[in-house]
Amino acid sequence: MRIIDVNIREVGPRDGLQNEKEIVSTEAKIEWVNQLVKTGLPYIELTSFVHPKWIPALADASEVVKGVKKKEHVTFGALVPNEHGLERALEAGIDEIAVFLSTSETHNQKNINKTIDDTIPVLKKVVREAKSAGKSVRGYISTVFGCPYEGAVTVDKVLSISSQLMEMGVDEISLGDTIGVATPNQVVEIVKKVSGHIPLTNIAFHPHDTSGTALANVYAAYMLGVRAFDGSVGGLGGCPYAKGATGNLATEDMIYMFNGMKVETGVDLEQITACAVWIQKRLKRTLPSHRLQVAIAQKR
């Protein structure tokens, strides 16, 4: 049995690739995910079952889920916006599903095309059906630390959305710093408040490194007892709200920090960095990951 202190949730194949300009072939995605599985990651979010017209880069969702090699230690997840998406995900044989909504009305409407109040009943149905199919469920909450349209978000709003997701039966909520504006004090404030009502074991943190604060925020959350963190290999994905800026935190940078802290993630740093090198070549752009650039520089 593996002893893991923190659970790394790899979202690169979904959250990363959905925002990349360069389309990666289905075959390459499968090959890459098979490499990611070997790094020891406990969770890999493979794709999104939203309508292909919204995210053409992930139109091959079913093929990817069916194509990757299953391994006992890894849970494969996929984003699902509604019942139709859930049907497709279940048919493809996914292990876990992820639902999503925002804490801010404007972001939710721009992202999901529905008010928050209209989103909740859809998610309820999806979660109920997923659970009755024996699947675990993640709940992504966007704009927890600030909204690109509305600015600051109240802690009460975050708590209200979090509680509603937990009441639906979601197993883990992921607090998203969607635009990468969070600072450690804010992470402390929000995690303290939310964990007063929801067990820490059900809370994950989804950092973005747009302001360079991602690892500081991860450190602050870890010190409070958060034990699940989302990362994207290579820092794939960019920032959808500021083209050219950094988005997702690079998983390998997070693994590097946890290794230094003697916190076991179960993930091999060298192997996951190699996965970052591999996908950077395919995407033909310099990814923001620090350890990836160090690895390349040291090979020169």
Place this chain on the structure above:
Amino acid sequence: MRIIDVNIREVGPRDGLQNEKEIVSTEAKIEWVNQLVKTGLPYIELTSFVHPKWIPALADASEVVKGVKKKEHVTFGALVPNEHGLERALEAGIDEIAVFLSTSETHNQKNINKTIDDTIPVLKKVVREAKSAGKSVRGYISTVFGCPYEGAVTVDKVLSISSQLMEMGVDEISLGDTIGVATPNQVVEIVKKVSGHIPLTNIAFHPHDTSGTALANVYAAYMLGVRAFDGSVGGLGGCPYAKGATGNLATEDMIYMFNGMKVETGVDLEQITACAVWIQKRLKRTLPSHRLQVAIAQKR
């Protein structure tokens, strides 16, 4: 009177430019420093009085020091390797001088061309003369968190070097993560040990962001009571040990985090980001600063 919670030591014009390939003209340096002064920075390290054959980019040290506009709120510093450098620095009218050595023998020999034991007496003389000329003195300690040649450095070695600098009369020691390998737990361990013997008010932290951990390390050091931090506008400087990787932490990223934490630095974030934009144009390469890239992306 300004109330400042933490002191930002701007090292971009010296530590940044000395490692940039593109040479910046004396006139441009002076114009840029004059902009930096207006941001509210309390300390700016202007240049280095090492022999021009070692660092041609800073051969104009005297002209720069003489050329910048003095302001009451800002202390101008310069690096000085020996008595000859000190003479030149004093003649140019510098406010504060900075001496430097490493915790690791190999790095010290490669960097200064002397053993640590042979470096100490030289620094002693320089510090004594600088103090008798009424100047304050910083002491940079390199490779505190790891050496590119020797690997791990013992905490006892760091403490021994720190104590020797303090005994010479140095006013502030700056603990340098020269190759950007530190993680927050290590910062906690070293700062706790050193601050057991040297007052926290005499300790600064010099982070590098090579591994993406710089702000996590700054946060950890701040939480322990460190109140002086070195930054380089734009993240100027690169990493001398891994070409293409990130070196110095971008000052504006640090200001961003402290602003979020309601920690007063006295530095205007917008103005210092503008200084980063300005120098990036001159250097013709994309600098690693996060807030700089956000600023540029938002203007598109």
